[in-house]
Amino acid sequence: MIRLINLKDHRIISDKCIIAESYFSRLRGWIGKTRADVGEGIFFPRCSSIHMWCMSIPIDVVFLNERNVVTSVRAGARPWKFLPITDLQASGTLELPVGSIERLGILVGDELCFG
Secondary structure (H helix, E strand, C coil): EEEEEEEECCCEEEEEEEEECCHHHHHHHHCCCCCCCCEEEEEEECCCCEECCCCCCCCCCCEEEECCCEEEEEEEEEECCCCEEECCCCCEEEECCHHHHHHHHCCCCCCEEEE
């Protein structure tokens, strides 16, 4: 697991961030989880679109470009929505527990750092 920090204010976005690079980890994501704890996160590299099909919990979604700058946010994405959530400017997608975007003040233009 990796720590993820917002360089704007040095707040920890996630101290338990999983990088979903394998086929299985990308397929699974949050599916099957009944809750997401503060500090958890899943980052999907090479991903500009997600779906909420088969999800049982709402999540916050942060789209990042290739420099890890936030291109858009979607707070409170609801489970079982078939239509995709997309940002064509994004090259990666960060999924966080619902309420994280507001609680941490994540805004478009913020630069995040993995490490």
